Amino acid sequence: xxxxxxxxxxxxxxxxxxxxxxxxxxxxxxxxxxxxxxxxxxxxxxxxxxxxxxxxxxxxxxxxxxxxxxxxxxxxxxxxxxxxxxxxxxxxxxxxxxxxxxxxxxxxxxxxxxxxxxxxxxxxxxxxxxxxxxxxxxxxxxxxxxxxxxxxxxxxxxxxxxxxxxxxxxxxxxx
Numbered sequence: 732x733x734x735x736x737x738x739x740x741x742x743x744x745x746x747x748x749x750x751x752x753x754x755x756x757x758x759x760x761x762x763x764x765x766x767x768x769x770x771x772x773x774x775x776x777x778x779x780x781x782x783x784x785x786x787x788x789x790x791x792x793x794x795x796x797x798x799x800x801x802x803x804x805x806x807x808x809x810x811x812x813x814x815x816x817x818x819x820x821x822x823x824x825x826x827x828x829x830x831x832x833x834x835x836x837x838x839x840x841x842x843x844x845x846x847x848x849x850x851x852x853x854x855x856x857x858x859x860x861x862x863x864x865x866x867x868x869x870x871x872x873x874x875x876x877x878x879x880x881x882x883x884x885x886x887x888x889x890x891x892x893x894x895x896x897x898x899x900x901x902x903x904x905x906x
Contacts, residue, residue, distance in 0.1 A: 783894040792896025796888035800896060803853045809846025812841050844861055854897040860890025 753768025755761075786793045790802040819835025822828075862888025871880035 737889040749773070785892070785899045787896060787899055792892050792899070794888070794892040794895050796891055798885070798888040800853075800889055800892045802896065803849035803856075805845050805849030805851075805852065806900070809842045809844070809849055812842025812845060814842075815838070816842055850897045850901055853893045854901075857890045857892070857894030857897065860893065861887050862890075864888070864890055 742813050749770070749772030751764050751768070752771060755765070756764030757766055764854045790807050791799055793799045813824055816835045816839030818839070819838060821835070822833050823830070823832030823835055864883045864885070867883030868887065870878070874904065
């Protein structure tokens with residue numbers, strides 16, 4: 732899928748122009764314009780969904796651009812610490828060990844912070860890679876360096892995948 736087909740900005744443009752075209756068709760009584768506007772608006776919504784599509788499998792994220800990235804190690808280590816901490820907390824409660832229970836609570840809290848740090852690292856790197864790739868692609872396009880433009884697009888796509896992978900996990904935690 733080309734970047735234009737999965738661009739969030741392009742999806743907003745298509746949705747807005749579709750809404751305007753549909754409204755004009757409605758005002759003028761032109762059903763053809765109204766239907767075309769509705770179709771363009773639907774296309775914009777589909778583009779928006781595609782631009783945010785991310786598949787997660789374990790510690791890997793894949794996006795609609797085809798890029799695959801590995802999560803920051805703090806994300807999986809933090810998740811593991813949360814699991815072990817919860818287990819200690821539960822076991823401490825079952826056997827009546829307040830010390831084990833508190834140790835588990837502390838490890839769980841530290842794991843949450845560690846996972847959040849990993850998500851922040853991935854999100855920040857993703858944004859940085861997207862910006863660097865977009866700027867590099869623009870400069871390469873101006874200078875006519877097609878190879879550099881492709882490398883910049885790849886960097887942008889990797890950044891997008893990192894960012895979307897972190898966003899997907901954050902959204903999942905907030906549900």
